[in-house]
Amino acid sequence: MSSLILALVLTLQCMGLVLAQDALGTWSIVLGNAGISTMHAAVTRFDTCIMLDRTNIGPTGRMLENGRCRDQPQEAILKHDCYAHSVMYRPDLKTVRSLFIFTDTWCSSGQFFSDGTLWQTGGDAEGARRIRTFTPCDASGDCDWVETTTNLTVRRWYATNHLLPEGNRQIVIGGSGQNSYEFVPKRTPTEGVFPLQFLADNCCQSLYPFVFLLPNGELFIFTNMNAIRLNYITNTVTKTYPTLPDNPRNYPSAGSGVLLPLMWQDGFTKAEILICGGAAVNASTKNQVNRLASKSCGRINPLADAPVWFMETMPIERVMGDMVLLPSGDVLIINGARNGFSGWEKATNAVLFPVSYAPYNKVGTRFTSLQNSTIPRMYHSTANLLADSKVLCAGSNTHQFYTYTGAYPTELRLDVFSPPYTRSSFTNIRPGFIKWPAVISYNQVFSVQFGVKALTGTIGVMQHSAPFATHSFSQGQRQLQLRTGPAVLVSGTVYTVDVTAAPNAIVAPPAYYLFFLVQRGKPGTGKWIQQTL
Structure with a gap:
């Protein structure tokens, strides 16, 4: 809890006024051991949550079921591997089922198609060009991962996917060493990749670019401290935006961003993007890992005639935070650390309390600090909205392998944040x-x-x-x-x-x-x- 909120609580108590326990939201641990430390997560139309971690991490906290094992000769750690690296979590029963993933999904990307099938692309080593699919099923099914026979054109590690208006095609943008984008599935049999110089110009802070489909049909792409608008049909950059001040925002600086709600009152024509936090400039360099992260946010209307960044300030610095759009219309900023940047043992001072951002409140009153968690969620953690309007948090592994000792041990527990509207x-x-x-x-x-x-x-x-x-x-x-x-x-x-x-x-x-x-x-x-x- 922030010092300001704590002081307010103490003042109210001294005045004989007791602040309701759930006025700032509540936390509950829903599963003591999910078996894996979740790096990627997606909620399906059956309300299950599909979770993945790397496959080259060695032993996890859960075995594959029914005697299954993975024999992968290209694997770096366990070539004969009987551990689970993906699970399906059922919030209604608070149980998990092991899933079988064959190639390495480390720092991969994904998106659902219009039929509800999850396509999961890229990764590391033998998984860098792979495309995997997961067709969700109800509680009685035994759905699992399928490795397709189709590959990406190039290796994609730390790329970003976005579903396109066709509903049966995604764009896959960037990745380590890849200053290009491609489509899955391909639009023509001979289609390859499309160069994007913008990614090369923002080298080294351009992993996992923030990508949003705008109401005019073009893509807003943000990386490092800069953004463009891309017409992916004609393969042309149609707009270059002002630089967002203060610090880099993309991985490994690990700020976060959202497209604010599109509203019928605006005819769904107005789009605003909010980008917050991230590591300090040069935080990834030697002897700089304890630098305080950013607390600044930038907000922009990319379809305005003369778009500019409007700057705001969060209650606390945050790197590796996650931003979740809540059904109340607010933005939840959750997880992360106050110092450092993304990487193994590269961050300290976990931020335990989430913050809500009310986009249409008066400036200066948009941020509210909420209830503390007891579980630090830092490197390789996730946050997803559930159907009950609560937020599921998973993962956090600040080490190369599963390590259950030290200040920030590998985290296998799942917990849920219940926003104040659930009281x-x-x-x-x-x-x-x-x-x-x-x-x-x-x-x-x-x-x-x-x-x-x-x-x-x-x-x-x-x-x-x-x-x-x-x-x-x-x-x-x-x-x-x-x-x-x-x-x-x-x-x-x-x-x-x-x-x-x-x-x-x-x-x-x-x-x-x-x-x-x-x-x-x-x-x-x-x-x-x-x-x-």
């Missing part, structure tokens, strides 16, 4: 789905039925993508605020509301999305709906 005093105003469509099309007006004990305001609908979270950036993270009509009483505490779907595939590429009903900033439990062409 019991809000139960009566949190709307819950009763009936909803399984599939919607663009511009469709569809009806949902919901229950709420106290209808006190307008019912909003928030549409969330299913991102691939890794290394302080959630690839493909996207949120839309949809247009809704007035709530109509059915009977008792049951109502219906009409909702207008997103206008096109540029605003919301075809995919499975998690939809939340929200009243006065308080969401209920989300439901998955497939957005189709």
Whole structure:
């Protein structure tokens, strides 16, 4: 807890006023041993969470099931390996099942396709050009990873993926030593890679670039301290943006970034991007690893006539933080450290408390420090939004191999942060789905039925993508605020509301999305709906 919040709590206690225990959110450990330290994570339409770590890490905390082992002659550590390096977590039962991954996924990338299949690309060593798929299943299934026979054109280590409006194609951008991008699957049989000089110009702080699909159909690509707008259809850079001040933001500096909610009130034409934190300048150089990280944030409208960065300041410095779009419309900044940069034993002073950022509050009142966790989450950790509107945190391995001693041991526990909107005093105003469509099309007006004990305001609908979270950036993270009509009483505490779907595939590429009903900033439990062409 920050010193300011702590001082406020003590003052209230001295005045005889007790701050509700859950007013700043609560934490709970949901699983004592997931078996792996999660480096990559993605939540599926069945509400399961797929987690991965490196395969070249040696023994993990969990064996593969049913006597399975992996014989991989190109593996660096265990060529005959009976340990799990991927698991599927079920939040409803708080259990994990081992998954079989054959090639090294170290610092790889990923994204869901429109049919809900997760494509996972690249990695290290024998996995650097590999494409793996995972088709999610319900609780009764035995879905697992599949290694495809198709490869990337070049090796991609620390690349970024983004689903394109077609719904059946992704762009894969950058990676260590790769100043280019390519498409999966290819648009033509002979298609290769496309050079991107911008990545070369921002060398060495350009890994895991921040990539966002804008409402005009172009891609905003940020790396190091700079950004461009790319027309990926014509393969041309259409805009170069001012430099974001203060410090590098991409891996290994490990700031984070989000595309703020796209809103129907703006006709889904206004896009704003928020980028926060990261390591200090030259923090990765010798004898500089304890340098204090950045607490600055930059916010920009990339489609404005003359876009500029508007600077704000977080309550505390943070490197390796994760940014999660909450169904309340706020941004949660969670995990990370106060000093150092990304790497094994390269950071200290874990930041235990998350911060929320309210994008449309008055300047100076947008940040709120929230409740402390008891688990440091630093290098190789993740944060993902769940259907119950809580945030699942996993991983943290600041060592080359699994190490259970020292100040920051390898972390196998899973914990969940429950934002303040989940507190019991809000139960009566949190709307819950009763009936909803399984599939919607663009511009469709569809009806949902919901229950709420106290209808006190307008019912909003928030549409969330299913991102691939890794290394302080959630690839493909996207949120839309949809247009809704007035709530109509059915009977008792049951109502219906009409909702207008997103206008096109540029605003919301075809995919499975998690939809939340929200009243006065308080969401209920989300439901998955497939957005189709």
